[in-house]
């Protein structure tokens with residue numbers, strides 16, 4: 001193998017020298033802490049009718065926000081690269097305290113916004129300095145207005161620590177102490193939930209099936225506790241909504257994702273109408289695995305056991321080349337990221353699992369974290385994270401309040417980049433078997449977004465509906481899950497997963513409600529954009545950047561209308577996006593025909 005051209009370790013010294021022992025960083029945090037206090041005083045004393053004072057506070061807010069992100073990014077890179085870095089954990093604790101201080105100031109600022117008259121507020125937002133961040137400010141004021149009086153919301157915040165978030169913590173405790181007996185090589189081992197879940201991806205069906213049975217049994221044992229946690233956190237949420245005068249349980253989730261309920265409904269309708277093709281794929285996959293129909297534990301199973309390794313340099317070149325076919329700017333960006341060591345990819349012990357991309361807004365740079373071992377899925381992750389980094393890069397000169405995008409569009413650039421590379425990899429695959437494996441990997445994602453996540457959405461919506469009338473037993477929850485799964489998979493599975501409601505952490509996340517549909521939205525929104533890029537070729541590259549730059553300052557409907565000329569509440573756009581997936585299914589069916 002030829003010498004490594006690209007280093008697989010990232011450069012953090014360019015931000016602060018010396019890692020978690022950095023004196024420079026310590027001083028940075030100290031200044032930030034002092035400024036946070038000053039900022040709090042300025043907000044407290046802000047004369048709400050004074051435009052210049054408002055402008056000063058908004059400038060200050062953005063400045064502090066940028067520096068705090070910079071600090072958070074640095075610390076998350078430190079804790080990820082070495083999970084045993086105790087000093088980094090202390091720094092993390094210190095930043096959490098700073099977050100809490102700024103959160104309180106934020107509530108104070110919301111209150112001040114509500115004290116401004118409509119007329120003065122409109123005038124302020126039209127000011128040439130404020131206008132670029134007016135979307136975010138308008139949103140913040142509207143959200144504050146739709147809540148209860150500030151002193152009540154502040155009480156809610158205090159009570160939620162033990163009365164709401166604690167249910168999520170309890171769930172984590174339940175999962176943390178669970179142990180799943182699993183026999184391997186004639187020896188029974190006790191597995192954690194995470195370890196047992198990994199067995200569901202095994203290429204051996206018996207292994208998958210046994211893991212599934214053991215997991216189901218374990219969840220059944222804990223189901224009364226899980227049911228209690230789920231019932232109470234949902235009850236808390238429903239009561240809060242009622243007191244705020246909100247009538248729909250979807251109000252908060254769609255608001256957070258800057259979309260309308262109509263868009264969400266249209267998306268699910270179009271997906272439901274287009275599942276037949278996906279079922280064809282599932283049927284073929286079943287026959288490749290020697291089965292009549294797939295069961296829950298077969299969905300994410302590989303169809304091939306052979307895997308070809310790709311070196312890091314090869315992956316870097318391949319990704320850069322594929323980006324370049326669509327946009328030279330994107331290719332240059334990727335090249336810079338590899339050359340200037342924006343990526344931590346080394347395969348070594350002591351690193352956190354998984355991958356992420358984080359932005360250093362003050363420096364206009366990003367850092368990507370992952371462990372690269374040369375698999376096809378590693379190449380996909382690398383492309384995915386570079387997509388995130390590109391998204392931040394094209395927004396780097398925007399004011400801080402115009403750079404914050406919602407979860408619904410957060411995966412637009414990453415999915416787009418991943419698809420560019422995945423499609424090229426399929427095209428360049430040297431054997432038919434490899435082609436099939438890569439294509440199948442892509443289609444598994446379609447099943448996840450169209451069926452699996454749809455089931456979660458249906459379950460959660462119906463659960464809240466029933467919960468508003470009373471408590472549900474574990475048996476009720478099993479039944480509700482089973483019905484949602486059967487509907488979402490259109491009856492295609494042989495065996496379902498009735499304990500899914502207990503097993504999925506996302507239902508217990510209190511920070512974000514309905515942690516499911518934004519995934520599907522993001523995937524399909526990006527796929528629709530990809531379809532447009534295929535149609536228009538490199539000519540679309542500039543408009544793609546313009547769209548990304550607006551993700552922090554528009555609703556999803558606004559983005560689609562302005563940059564793609566489509567109405568997301570109508571089926572057309574979604575239909576075009578699904579066609580891309582259908583083409584993959586056709587290719588898969590063709591390749592696997594006997």
Ligand SMILES: [Zn+2]
Pocket residue numbers: 384388411414
């Ligand atoms: Zn991502």
